Amino acid sequence: NAGVTQTPKFQVLKTGQSMTLQCAQDMNHEYMSWYRQDPGMGLRLIHYSVGAGITDQGEVPNGYNVSRSTTEDFPLRLLSAAPSQTSVYFCASQGQLKETQYFGPGTRLLVL
């Protein structure tokens, strides 16, 4: 099993550009989440999903869209990138509520 994979590992965008951060898991997990990590602020939840077709907002959803068309994939879309979205993004998945949440390796995003 590859676990949780994320692509790309690093990306530079200009203000106003759009892009999609990819996340996939091969563990048949129901729950998937996106977090951003900023210095001194820990990880903050952007969006999460409790199953295919079901998504909801986390703590910092503005500027991001998600969809969950399959159990395996949970892409995060930035429609119009802003410098405030410069961050490290982590995707995570979890099988059941009682289980551990596993994280992907992260995507480092720089918006100029």
Add this chain to the structure above:
Amino acid sequence: AQKVTQAQTEISVVEKEDVTLDCVYETRDTTYYLFWYKQPPSGELVFLIRRNSFDEQNEISGRYSWNFQKSTSSFNFTITASQVVDSAVYFCALSGEMNNQGGKLIFGQGTELSVKP
């Protein structure tokens, strides 16, 4: 509302010292889960432990131990005889079971541990 507080932003110790990382949480859920993750300089998040709210037994895993006390809403992490390889940022996190909170972790701000030789 749920909240996790790690009051220690940075800790520096000399190798072989014992060190305790503090974690205080807030939640109204009766069923919840607490986690510790390690983030080494390479950046990945490594799972260390999960504890549910009904299990207050302390746990020991090698040089690592965890002290869960519901009475003080704390879930502290102790590293015994610290080593340079323990240098990392450590995160405490909370997940509740009510209101369809699956997939949602609330993280503390993290504690950066530096172990000097």
